[in-house]
Amino acid sequence: MRAVVVRKFGGPEVLESVAVPVPEPGPGQVRIRVTAAAVNPVDVATRAGWLTEAGVIPPREVLGLGWDVAGVVEIGSGSGFRVGDAVIGLRDRIATPLGAYAEQIVLDVSAVAPAPEGFSPAEAATLPLNALTAAQALDLVETDGTVLVTGAAGAVGGYAVALAHARGLRVVAVASGGDEALVRGFGAEFVARGPALGDRVRALVPGGVDAVLDTALLGLDALEAVRGGGEFVAFAAGAAPIPLRGVRVRHVWIRADGARLAELAKLTETGVLPLRVAGVLPLSKAAEAHERLAAGGLRGRIVLTP
Numbered sequence: 001m002r003a004v005v006v007r008k009f010g011g012p013e014v015l016e017s018v019a020v021p022v023p024e025p026g027p028g029q030v031r032i033r034v035t036a037a038a039v040n041p042v043d044v045a046t047r048a049g050w051l052t053e054a055g056v057i058p059p060r061e062v063l064g065l066g067w068d069v070a071g072v073v074e075i076g077s078g079s080g081f082r083v084g085d086a087v088i089g090l091r092d093r094i095a096t097p098l099g100a101y102a103e104q105i106v107l108d109v110s111a112v113a114p115a116p117e118g119f120s121p122a123e124a125a126t127l128p129l130n131a132l133t134a135a136q137a138l139d140l141v142e143t144d145g146t147v148l149v150t151g152a153a154g155a156v157g158g159y160a161v162a163l164a165h166a167r168g169l170r171v172v173a174v175a176s177g178g179d180e181a182l183v184r185g186f187g188a189e190f191v192a193r194g195p196a197l198g199d200r201v202r203a204l205v206p207g208g209v210d211a212v213l214d215t216a217l218l219g220l221d222a223l224e225a226v227r228g229g230g231e232f233v234a235f236a237a238g239a240a241p242i243p244l245r246g247v248r249v250r251h252v253w254i255r256a257d258g259a260r261l262a263e264l265a266k267l268t269e270t271g272v273l274p275l276r277v278a279g280v281l282p283l284s285k286a287a288e289a290h291e292r293l294a295a296g297g298l299r300g301r302i303v304l305t306p
Ligand SMILES: NC(=O)c1ccc[n+]([C@@H]2O[C@H](COP(=O)([O-])OP(=O)(O)OC[C@H]3O[C@@H](n4cnc5c(N)ncnc54)[C@H](OP(=O)(O)O)[C@@H]3O)[C@@H](O)[C@H]2O)c1
Pocket: 040, 041, 042, 129, 130, 133, 150, 151, 152, 153, 154, 155, 156, 157, 174, 175, 176, 193, 194, 215, 216, 217, 218, 234, 235, 236, 252, 253, 254, 296, 297, 298
């Protein structure tokens, strides 16, 4: 089968399509024929070598790419899934030689969930990584008051707004002016990104918000919007501010969770979580997908189809 991998770090041109053996599932695993794999910022960071420079991924001869998968179960004896079932899943092992940019993938059954009904594989493939991250970040927050979401028009941020709104929280979204209607549609009040963010949020929420989910990695600028003793969730290594004014600062680190993913898939079916596809390209055009992601301004994910 074919897979797209990285053997040397660099720009999109280092992505290589290679022939590799079809992976065989072990006990507690399923093999999925991939029908769609979303392209995420973590894939760009892996390909460029930033995660290896940061010590997150140890040096490897070959690195697979792609965390998000939608596909069809090929082998899944004893897994609870039947051959032919449409599923979604998350590959959360960052340093393996094979990822979701492939014709087939083996995942632990605990990382897999039924695909949401009524959506294309490309749409379904945009759910796992970013919706699970948003849900797990929200799990870290104890408030039932007001939460600020930075990067609210992004993939994680959009899900975070929608999930926080569904939980009954008051949500304030930080995004570009052009995304105001989008984030208000997710259920948020709006503050434009830019200078003096803390002051402008406090003008809307006197005293500051109870918690911030900082998906735009603003750090101190976002912390300024939180009340003393509030909560801050950081989304990347090095993106956590010093816990000034007694704010409790935590990191979210995504983990696969098939049961939770199944709940999130149900929330797409009821319209709570929007699935957003910015474009669909064949797997052979993975480099073009990376160029488009790096250029910025995408709303939704680019999805690769083997
Ligand atoms: N820790 C984890 O487990 C985990 C898991 C998944 C993702 N992440 C990380 O979470 C972050 C968000 O991921 P994503 O997939 O949602 O990325 P994304 O889709 O690119 O969204 C990021 C959003 O942040 C916005 N933004 C950038 N700078 C901003 C600023 N100064 N003020 C306000 N908004 C700003 C971007 O707007 P423009 O496009 O207009 O610039 C974009 O809408 C990434 O760093 C990703 O690596 C972490």
